[in-house]
Amino acid sequence: MTSWSKRDFAKYPFSPQAAEFVDSLGVTIDQLTSPEMARVLERAINRAKEGVKYAVIEPKWDDDLVELLSFPTAVALVSSLQDRYAERRYALAEARRAHLLLQEEDIEKLIKLAEQAFGWKIRAVDDEGFRLAVGLLHYLRNASSFHDPHWKLVNREVKLGEVFVTKAEAARLLQEEVQRKLLERFKPVQLPESLQPYVEKLRGEVGGMYTEFSEHIELEKLNYDALPPCIKNIIRKISETGHASHLERFTLASFLVAANASVDEIISIFRGLSDFDEGKTRYQVEHIAGMRGSRTKYSPPSCDTLKTHGLCVGWDTRCGGVRHPLAYYMKASKKGAK
Amino acid sequence: MSEARFLKNAFASYYARGFDLAREPKHIDRREFGFTTFGEKLVIRHRRFSKWSELRDFVNSLAPADIMCSTAIYERPDEPMERKGWLGAELVFDIDADHVGTDCLSQHTSWFCPSCGESGWGLGIAKCPACGGKVEEIKWFCENCLEAAKQETIKLLDFLENDFGFSESEILLCFSGHRGFHVHVLSDEVMSLDQQSRKEIVDYLLGVGLDFKALGFAPRGKPPMLTSGGWRGRVARRIYDLLFEKAREDERISPILEKWSDEMPVSAVLEVLGREYWKLLERAKEEVATHVDSVVTTDLHRIMRLPGTLHGKTGLLAKVISPSEIDSFDPFVEAVVLPKSVVSVSVKAPIPEIRLWNEAYGPFERGQRVDAPKALGVLLIAKGAAKLVE
Ligand code: SF4
Ligand SMILES: [Zn+2]
Ligand SMILES: [Zn+2]
Numbered sequence: 001m002t003s004w005s006k007r008d009f010a011k012y013p014f015s016p017q018a019a020e021f022v023d024s025l026g027v028t029i030d031q032l033t034s035p036e037m038a039r040v041l042e043r044a045i046n047r048a049k050e051g052v053k054y055a056v057i058e059p060k061w062d063d064d065l066v067e068l069l070s071f072p073t074a075v076a077l078v079s080s081l082q083d084r085y086a087e088r089r090y091a092l093a094e095a096r097r098a099h100l101l102l103q104e105e106d107i108e109k110l111i112k113l114a115e116q117a118f119g120w121k122i123r124a125v126d127d128e129g130f131r132l133a134v135g136l137l138h139y140l141r142n143a144s145s146f147h148d149p150h151w152k153l154v155n156r157e158v159k160l161g162e163v164f165v166t167k168a169e170a171a172r173l174l175q176e177e178v179q180r181k182l183l184e185r186f187k188p189v190q191l192p193e194s195l196q197p198y199v200e201k202l203r204g205e206v207g208g209m210y211t212e213f214s215e216h217i218e219l220e221k222l223n224y225d226a227l228p229p230c231i232k233n234i235i236r237k238i239s240e241t242g243h244a245s246h247l248e249r250f251t252l253a254s255f256l257v258a259a260n261a262s263v264d265e266i267i268s269i270f271r272g273l274s275d276f277d278e279g280k281t282r283y284q285v286e287h288i289a290g291m292r293g294s295r296t297k298y299s300p301p302s303c304d305t306l307k308t309h310g311l312c313v314g315w316d317t318r319c320g321g322v323r324h325p326l327a328y329y330m331k332a333s334k335k336g337a338k
Numbered sequence: 339m340s341e342a343r344f345l346k347n348a349f350a351s352y353y354a355r356g357f358d359l360a361r362e363p364k365h366i367d368r369r370e371f372g373f374t375t376f377g378e379k380l381v382i383r384h385r386r387f388s389k390w391s392e393l394r395d396f397v398n399s400l401a402p403a404d405i406m407c408s409t410a411i412y413e414r415p416d417e418p419m420e421r422k423g424w425l426g427a428e429l430v431f432d433i434d435a436d437h438v439g440t441d442c443l444s445q446h447t448s449w450f451c452p453s454c455g456e457s458g459w460g461l462g463i464a465k466c467p468a469c470g471g472k473v474e475e476i477k478w479f480c481e482n483c484l485e486a487a488k489q490e491t492i493k494l495l496d497f498l499e500n501d502f503g504f505s506e507s508e509i510l511l512c513f514s515g516h517r518g519f520h521v522h523v524l525s526d527e528v529m530s531l532d533q534q535s536r537k538e539i540v541d542y543l544l545g546v547g548l549d550f551k552a553l554g555f556a557p558r559g560k561p562p563m564l565t566s567g568g569w570r571g572r573v574a575r576r577i578y579d580l581l582f583e584k585a586r587e588d589e590r591i592s593p594i595l596e597k598w599s600d601e602m603p604v605s606a607v608l609e610v611l612g613r614e615y616w617k618l619l620e621r622a623k624e625e626v627a628t629h630v631d632s633v634v635t636t637d638l639h640r641i642m643r644l645p646g647t648l649h650g651k652t653g654l655l656a657k658v659i660s661p662s663e664i665d666s667f668d669p670f671v672e673a674v675v676l677p678k679s680v681v682s683v684s685v686k687a688p689i690p691e692i693r694l695w696n697e698a699y700g701p702f703e704r705g706q707r708v709d710a711p712k713a714l715g716v717l718l719i720a721k722g723a724a725k726l727v728e
Contacts, residue, residue, distance in 0.1 A: 127567075128560065136502055137527055140535035153542045155552050159567030161503020 013071035044073035051093030095179035130164035226332035229314030242274030342377030350401035403650025426529030435483035457687035515649025653716035
């Protein structure tokens with residue numbers, strides 16, 4: 001990839017190289033509503049909508065140029081919503097899209113992309129099954145939010161400032177890099193009048209969901225409004241960042257099980273995790289629910305425990321002396337029912 | 339003369355000629371400085387100096403007990419924390435004898451009761467046995483704990499260079515002036531590391547979250563090699579050494595060692611050692627780990643002693659040491675920079691034997707009058723274990 005093709009730009013429109021190419025075309029934001037650009041605008045709106053709503057963007061297109069131009073347009077649309085939550089969801093969606101594409105690339109291309117688009121220190125190696133060596137600091141910046149033990153630095157091969165990874169792992173790290181870089185990109189934009197209706201349309205479609213997280217959860221048995229702040233906070237974190245620690249996952253799952261949510265409801269919440277794996281999640285939830293393995297039902301942690309681990313967010317404000325998040329939920333559900 | 343005045347004078351006359359040994363930080367105008375003073379024991383924070391010479395003048399006029407500098411750089415270092423505007427921070431490590439797990443500390447900790455003057459030996463004495471008042475604890479150091487801290491620091495440097503790939507020129511190592519060492523990684527690229535990444539680095543050094551199975555130390559995994567990187571190689575090499583020692587008394591071991599080329603014969607070792615194998619792994623892990631203070635490394639807003647300045651509780655120099663010379667560094671000689679001229683003190687709390695230069699002093703008992711070289715006098719008074727005799 002010493003020279004980037006149009007296809008590459010369409011695949012990785014967040015790269016500085018793609019941005020430069022877009023600049024060279026001299027398209028301005030005012031032209032977006034002109035008839036020639038209709039397809040760009042249409043793709044951009046869909047891109048933004050899918051991204052914010054489902055945190056996925058399908059990596060499928062037929063016109064490279066349309067696909068490429070739709071990206072900065074979608075970013076502008078999302079920015080003008082002026083909602084941090086929407087931005088996070090969108091960044092996560094773009095990063096996942098990139099991840100799918102990156103997985104298909106060969107090693108050389110992956111290296112070039114990481115070097116050229118993100119300035120990574122990375123090289124090909126052949127070391128005990130590992131194919132790539134990534135600079136320690138680039139590794140840390142992107143892997144330190146992962147919770148699976150195999151990502152922990154201590155369990156990696158680390159030599160002279162390099163961490164050895166497989167190709168798939170490098171692609172996953174790049175996904176994080178894309179997400180972080182995108183988040184830095186959002187800044188307040190003033191879109192031309194002619195685009196305002198599109199922004200409003202987008203706001204209308206995704207609005208309900210980013211102000212209230214309950215909508216994308218397939219509510220059945222759960223009373224979303226009655227959830228205690230700590231639990232809502234974990235749900236929000238998952239849908240905004242795609243990350244949650246083991247304790248957060250356990251707290252959430254065990255709480256929801258105890259609150260009588262169905263396994264499918266619970267899974268729909270966990271779907272927001274960037275490392276979501278339906279089979280694994282289902283197994284874990286069923287395990288916590290006592291439907292598997294030891295057949296003991298795990299009870300959710302108490303307020304004290306959550307406080308110790310910094311997961312309590314409502315102790316001194318909203319919760320008024322409850323000792324267990326479930327107690328909060330019971331009380332709040334009753335109130336709501338009245 | 340009051341004790342505070344005596345200490346202040348000693349520090350002032352040292353800084354009048356010795357300030358050059360202090361190490362100017364990069365971007366001095368973006369650092370927060372902090373000081374403590376003798377006497378009123380004031381803590382001064384959030385000070386900014388635009389030039390090194392300004393700091394020098396300030397130090398010369400104040401003669402502070404401690405000179406601290408932020409590991410971070412800020413947009414506005416002199417404002418309160420919320421408004422400073424964090425721009426980055428050095429990657430720092432603190433190795434203190436307290437964290438290294440030597441057991442000598444309990445033998446060389448004394449206490450003094452300011453209300454009734456009683457004193458004695460002992461660690462963790464909450465109340466004065468004579469009057470029930472609150473006592474001051476005085477932790478001493480000895481050759482043993484400083485040697486342990488030094489060995490731990492040598493391990494840290496090995497991790498920093500061989501695993502993390504930092505070069506000697508990026509590493510600033512200094513004696514803490516008391517019971518340990520400080521290491522600063524100064525390269526520009528570490529400045530932006532977030533807290534989580536720093537936590538990962540600490541966990542790596544301490545071996546937190548180490549998964550022996552994932553690293554191939556259980557059967558059916560990918561067996562570690564002696565040349566493997568990271569913990570795989572480190573633990574494998576340590577196991578090899580431990581088995582090598584064991585081979586002398588246990589004839590079952592030699593065949594394993596013979597079988598062991600580069601790749602560790604995990605199943606064979608397990609077969610011979612049985613349950614003991616897992617204990618051996620734990621032991622290897624303990625010995626490979628380097629016990630840094632995790633709070634210091636993960637704190638993005640830390641102030642630490644400015645390298646090359648005096649420690650207010652000891653009068654010893656936080657001397658900058660070249661990493662390749664740490665082996666031969668002798669704090670009791672090289673960090674002693676105050677004069678040999680004699681001062682008379684009277685002992686308030688028991689003092690263990692202390693070596694300065696190549697002279698041994700003490701142990702001293704309460705009430706004893708000592709004609710001490712000034713360096714020792716400062717140490718005893720600053721620690722609160724002696725007072726001046728007029
Ligand atoms: S007080 Fe209890 S229920 Fe409320 S946020 Fe904290 S942990 Fe959750
Ligand atoms: Zn007393
Ligand atoms: Zn000791």
